[in-house]
Amino acid sequence: MEYTVQQLARLAGISSRAVRYYDEIGLLKPARISSSGYRIYGQNEVDTLQQIMFYRELGMGLEEIHKILSSPGFNRTDALKEHRIRLLEKRKQLDVLISNVERSIAAAEGRISMKDNEKFEGFIRRALEENERKYGKEAREKYGAEAVEKSNQKWLNMTEEQYREFTALSEELIKTLKEAYNTGDPASETAQKAADLHRQWLCFTWPVYSKEAHAGLVQMYVDDERFKEYYDKHQPGLAEFLRDAVMIYTER
Amino acid sequence: MEYTVQQLARLAGISSRAVRYYDEIGLLKPARISSSGYRIYGQNEVDTLQQIMFYRELGMGLEEIHKILSSPGFNRTDALKEHRIRLLEKRKQLDVLISNVERSIAAAEGRISMKDNEKFEGFIRRALEENERKYGKEAREKYGAEAVEKSNQKWLNMTEEQYREFTALSEELIKTLKEAYNTGDPASETAQKAADLHRQWLCFTWPVYSKEAHAGLVQMYVDDERFKEYYDKHQPGLAEFLRDAVMIYTER
DNA sequence: TGTTGACATTAACGTTACGTAAAGGTGTAA
DNA sequence: TTACACCTTTACGTAACGTTAATGTCAACA
Structure with missing residues (x-):
């Protein structure tokens, strides 16, 4: 299936401006340009955009994403497997944050006491504590x-x-x-x-x-x-x- | 305990520039200023910063955080309970994303097939599909x-x-x-x-x-x-x- | 006691990833 | 043909800092 800018944007849940910006910086070029100058995206572009979304979800900058996607060694399946590991890590960190907020509630209600450094657990990788x-x-x-x-x-x-x-x-x-x-x-x-x-x-x-x-x-x-x-x-x-x-x- | 700019920043895992910026926009004012002009933060500020971090984690802009924190009805415990709910929702969404990446791997390896819209599940709240x-x-x-x-x-x-x-x-x-x-x-x-x-x-x-x-x-x-x-x-x-x-x- | 080095300060410009507005062309349903 | 919702490029605006510069402070060491 083929998509115009806004259709692709809606598919991925981002703005059409973002899609055009990705073209502008060379991150995601349309498959072709229609006779009237419209950007037309195809299957490959959909898959690439999915990759971009995963990397972005993991906090990566667009420039670095660009480097990765355009590197000769890039392999979609391997990348997806890497994403999976990263996302599982992210969930672990989220679990730490959730336990933090739960303990913070208990502390606010006077049931337990909390050290200052404990109040920031889960926001970053902390080992000092x-x-x-x-x-x-x-x-x-x-x-x-x-x-x-x-x-x-x-x-x-x-x-x-x-x-x-x-x-x-x-x-x-x-x-x-x-x-x-x-x-x-x-x-x-x-x-x-x-x-x-x-x-x-x-x-x-x-x-x-x-x-x-x-x-x-x-x-x-x-x-x-x-x-x-x-x-x-x-x-x-x-x-x-x-x-x-x-x-x-x-x-x- | 009292903290200087960098000590507080290190505690929370952010940059000292960020802490100063929060002061600049009135989001987090130091408890007092030392005789030599240093910002000194105390217990209340630590707790407020924790709140800021939670809201930020949930994707809120600093201006809106400011409004919430300075509103007369603000209650720390209630806010924490709200954070908990939001974080649990976020984890659910992350689980959708993880299932997405796992199905994408299976699709890339030819074990299953995937619709384009399925490839973006978990990135946003999607109901059209x-x-x-x-x-x-x-x-x-x-x-x-x-x-x-x-x-x-x-x-x-x-x-x-x-x-x-x-x-x-x-x-x-x-x-x-x-x-x-x-x-x-x-x-x-x-x-x-x-x-x-x-x-x-x-x-x-x-x-x-x-x-x-x-x-x-x-x-x-x-x-x-x-x-x-x-x-x-x-x-x-x-x-x-x-x-x-x-x-x-x-x-x- | 002077020097070092890691802190602190303000001021100001730079950056990323878009948002937003303007001015105009395109496609199709009524 | 007249809406109307799309498309285009150009260009300036914005959030949340990063970075650099110039300068002051403080504790420790020679």
Whole structure:
């Protein structure tokens, strides 16, 4: 079937101006021009417009869509499969948003309480929140609210790059710690390197460093289920091994 | 807790420029200005920004958000509940889109076939498609492809207003038909009015009107399960009653 | 104490994806 | 032939920021 500008627009649920604009920028050229100068679109154009709509739905700019569609490697079926994955991700994010709004309602009615950062969950990909939620409460109890407030502020000031550094450090810490665990000796060079990495890691979120607080924290890791779990899931016994290593590290 | 421009922006996952812009247009004013001229945001502002984010997620313009938030009747909890409903609707629509992309994949791989209008399901609220999907096939068989193609074109050219007229006519038809059904007489004035409404309704989608085709169609209503169901769901026996009324109408 | 570097400020122009209006040609139903 | 709803191009308008520039502030480090 063939379509004029407005017919195609109505089919796709967009304005005829948009269709003409897509022609103007070379994104979607009509199949042919009628004798009277009308744009006529055919089957291929319908399919291309569908592709455009999917990419647009996923927040892509028209210029980038253009590049993709006109690249020699473009494959319609593969693109559709990609769209499917993206849309499923989008639905997941929407579910997070819905849970956010539901918790916000509960908070507004005083049934639960909500942290400021929790209020924006689902709007963007957020990974930072782990910190305050998991470690915040314990730390507040053990080291007082003031230090935590400052640590809080530090998180806020962290740039994207610093954040990447931070997660890289986390990974290195776990890797080194597991390596050290295999030696079995918390006083070994590798274990002490792990303890130092743990100190560096702490310094990302702590306002000041003190050996006493460091030693106190790792003891807490062993005592508290949630902290223990984080380390032990990589290797059972890792939390205790870290405590032993840090104890030696802080006494030196 | 208090936040500077960038801290608030990072919290919400938007740019600091956006936060300043919201101040500029009066949408989100800081709680206070520091001695050095810095914008300082507090708890209320965090909550307001969350509201803004929800409305924005739902595609609302900043000006309208402004009006809503500053209206005297605004209630945060009610708004959140409204957001919840809207987000659930949005998820439904997303599910339609996902089913669309899945069917598009199947179509691209040749497993099924898809109509052009089906390719845009989920992108917008679409109700027109009912026609071609339900009546198209039968009509094509009985009256030939050419007439249907023209009818098809007519649908595409229908404006929003015409569409409303069309649906209003549908409703009036059903109402009148039920009323006539209660008289029991297909020759009654009400029944003949219903038959005439049915003719008008047909003329919306038919390229030309003929008594023969009209009579043929209503007979088809009775013979075909899906057509019959449409009328009978309002009132069992309605399809046959309509046929009888139209038979009398077309013979006059 | 001066310098660095990441923040903050205002001002102003740029960008994307169209909306909207103007001025005129086209197609068909009455 | 007269509506009327479509089509065309040209061109300026708009929303929601992005970006750049020029300058002030603050905490930390040498």
